[in-house]
Amino acid sequence: QVQLVESGGGLVQAGGSLRLSCAASGRTFSIYGVGWFRQAPGKGREFVAAISWTDSTTYYADSVKGRFAISRTNAKNTVNLQMNNLKPEDTAAYYCAASSLRWSWPRDIDFGSWGQGTQVTVSS
Numbered sequence: 219q220v221q222l223v224e225s226g227g228g229l230v231q232a233g234g235s236l237r238l239s240c241a242a243s244g245r246t247f248s249i250y251g252v253g254w255f256r257q258a259p260g261k262g263r264e265f266v267a268a269i270s271w272t273d274s275t276t277y278y279a280d281s282v283k284g285r286f287a288i289s290r291t292n293a294k295n296t297v298n299l300q301m302n303n304l305k306p307e308d309t310a311a312y313y314c315a316a317s318s319l320r321w322s323w324p325r326d327i328d329f330g331s332w333g334q335g336t337q338v339t340v341s342s
Contacts, residue, residue: 219333220244220316222252226311227336228303236338238299240314248318252297253277254288255326256310256338266312267299277324280302282308302341311335 219264222278226238240252252335268277276288297314315329 220246220249220318222314222316222331222333223335224312224314224333227338229339229341232342233280234304235300235302236304237294238301238312238314238336240297240299240340242316244296246295249316250318250320251324252290252305252314252316253324253329254297254299254312254314255310255329256308258310260263261310263296263312263313263326265324265326269297286301286315301338304338306340306342309340311337 221240221244223241230236249271251268251270256261256266258265265279266282269284269290270290276292278309285303289298313335314333316331317329319328323330
């Protein structure tokens with residue numbers, strides 16, 4: 219199993235920035251990729267960004283492309299999500315997830331390990 223712990227959420231004004239981190243432990247050798255998903259109150263879970271563990275290929279939802287950047291710190295098995303120019307509609311609980319399955323495009327059903335989530339609130 220892979221254990222994931224997120225950190226870095228908080229309250230920020232619109233236009234501001236936050237950096238989320240996800241630390242992976244356990245069977246990290248089994249990871250194909252790590253992704254970030256979010257869920258706002260009353261809404262379904264939404265893909266945000268992902269990174270391939272093997273070649274660091276990145277994937278982004280259209281809604282965050284150009285504003286968010288996902289990266290990996292190999293030595294620490296940590297994945298970061300730098301979020302810039304935040305908007306009120308980015309307000310959600312953000313979850314880190316790991317997948318051992320190869321994907322052509324990340325889907326939440328491909329991810330078997332999930333963190334506990336961290337709240338991001340963007341005020342207008």
